[in-house]
Amino acid sequence: MAHLNRRILTAAMTVASVTAVLAGCSSSDDAAPTSTTSTSESAAAPTGKSAGERSYADGDYSADGEYGTQDSSIGVSLTLDDGVITDVDVDPHATDETSLDYQERFAAAVPELVEGKRIDEVRLERVAGSSGTPDGFNDALTKIRDEASR
Numbered sequence: 226m227a228h229l230n231r232r233i234l235t236a237a238m239t240v241a242s243v244t245a246v247l248a249g250c251s252s253s254d255d256a257a258p259t260s261t262t263s264t265s266e267s268a269a270a271p272t273g274k275s276a277g278e279r280s281y282a283d284g285d286y287s288a289d290g291e292y293g294t295q296d297s298s299i300g301v302s303l304t305l306d307d308g309v310i311t312d313v314d315v316d317p318h319a320t321d322e323t324s325l326d327y328q329e330r331f332a333a334a335v336p337e338l339v340e341g342k343r344i345d346e347v348r349l350e351r352v353a354g355s356s357g358t359p360d361g362f363n364d365a366l367t368k369i370r371d372e373a374s375r
Contacts, residue, residue, distance in 0.1 A: 281308045281373040290365030293357050299328055301365035305373055309340050327355040
């Protein structure tokens with residue numbers, strides 16, 4: 226009986242391991258957008274400035290973000306109100322058809338991920354199947370933070 230239990234446990238662990246590996250390797254273009262924030266309450270409404278966060282001037286800001294090894298870039302325009310992103314627009318710059326497709330899908334997904342969040346909390350990772358374009362967005366966001374904090 227102990228031998229049968231050990232075989233069942235081994236089989237269950239093997240299935241769990243294979244499932245975890247396959248899930249980690251998945252690269253579906255329909256993958257849900259992801260973002261990370263500096264707080265664990267990424268879906269919560271902003272509750273004011275935390276200690277250590279910079280102050281930002283309200284207004285409209287724009288910057289181009291660079292990413293990748295082939296001089297890829299993407300434009301980001303946003304509106305800040307008390308450090309909160311109230312409006313965002315992403316302008317694809319790609320000329321290659323495949324890259325343009327990734328940038329356009331990324332641009333369509335971004336507003337839902339960042340509007341209503343403090344600019345200091347936003348850092349995007351893989352979004353709408355794109356893992357490179359978020360790097361360009363994050364680069365543009367860094368430039369905007371620097372400009373808005375002056």
